[in-house]
Amino acid sequence: MRPAWTVAAVVTVVVGGADPARAGPAAADGAARPAPLAGRVIALDPGHNGGNARRPDVINRLVWAGTHRKACDTVGAATASGYPEAAFSWDVATRLRRILEARGAVVVLTRRSNAGVGPCITERAAVGNRARADAALSIHADGAAVGARGFHVIHPVALPRLTADIAAPSARLARTVRDAYAAGTGLPPAGYAGRGGLHARGDLGGLNLSDVPKVLVECGNLRNARDAQLLTQPRFRQRIAAALAAGLERHLRR
Ligand SMILES: [Zn+2]
Numbered sequence: 120m121r122p123a124w125t126v127a128a129v130v131t132v133v134v135g136g137a138d139p140a141r142a143g144p145a146a147a148d149g150a151a152r153p154a155p156l157a158g159r160v161i162a163l164d165p166g167h168n169g170g171n172a173r174r175p176d177v178i179n180r181l182v183w184a185g186t187h188r189k190a191c192d193t194v195g196a197a198t199a200s201g202y203p204e205a206a207f208s209w210d211v212a213t214r215l216r217r218i219l220e221a222r223g224a225v226v227v228l229t230r231r232s233n234a235g236v237g238p239c240i241t242e243r244a245a246v247g248n249r250a251r252a253d254a255a256l257s258i259h260a261d262g263a264a265v266g267a268r269g270f271h272v273i274h275p276v277a278l279p280r281l282t283a284d285i286a287a288p289s290a291r292l293a294r295t296v297r298d299a300y301a302a303g304t305g306l307p308p309a310g311y312a313g314r315g316g317l318h319a320r321g322d323l324g325g326l327n328l329s330d331v332p333k334v335l336v337e338c339g340n341l342r343n344a345r346d347a348q349l350l351t352q353p354r355f356r357q358r359i360a361a362a363l364a365a366g367l368e369r370h371l372r373r
Pocket residue numbers: 166167195196204259260261
């Protein structure tokens with residue numbers, strides 16, 4: 120008994136002595152390491168809203184999207200069995216918010232629940248602008264042809280006096296989020312939109328009106344049976360949130 124105790128004690132002393140900083144691993148971890156997103160402000164914009172369908176008078180109102188007039192908001196897509204995009208985007212946003220806040224970020228959301236109406240795309244952009252967000256992320260899932268599957272990340276093209284200042288950082292954010300999303304979810308890049316999971320567009324008010332780097336993720340195609348089977352699972356949505364958090368963190372830590 121005694122020799123064994125002696126050996127254990129010696130090992131402890133050697134390990135502790137070799138690296139004094141690791142002498143108390145439990146205390147040193149957590150306490151000493153700063154939160155990776157401390158001081159960062161992130162705007163999350165869950166697409167659509169659960170109450171949009173009952174207020175066409177509000178969401179069909181035309182607003183200025185930077186280059187043309189467009190509907191205030193839309194109802195969004197749904198799976199064949201009726202799981203709506205608004206519920207999907209709200210669930211992913213709340214999961215993502217939890218992860219980002221745990222890493223020290225300040226998170227602002229463009230809507231407070233999934234039971235309301237709107238807001239308009241103009242206000243969705245204004246929320247990120249007012250917060251002077253370091254990054255803004257719109258969360259959607261597509262309603263494309265049933266045979267098409269996969270995700271893509273939309274970023275703003277450079278429009279003079281509109282998005283020229285945020286186009287380059289938004290494109291960088293899009294690439295980082297694309298890489299993290301592909302790695303974290305295993306979903307393929309969409310074969311029907313953009314290229315390699317990236318799509319630059321100039322017709323989306325939520326991106327055109329942003330003064331902060333912003334991208335919009337189409338997390339998958341709700342109309343496709345294989346994508347829908349994944350996107351309707353809470354556990355998979357947690358995986359989506361973790362992947363988006365990884366992309367945002369990688370971009371903002373640089
Ligand atoms: Zn959408």
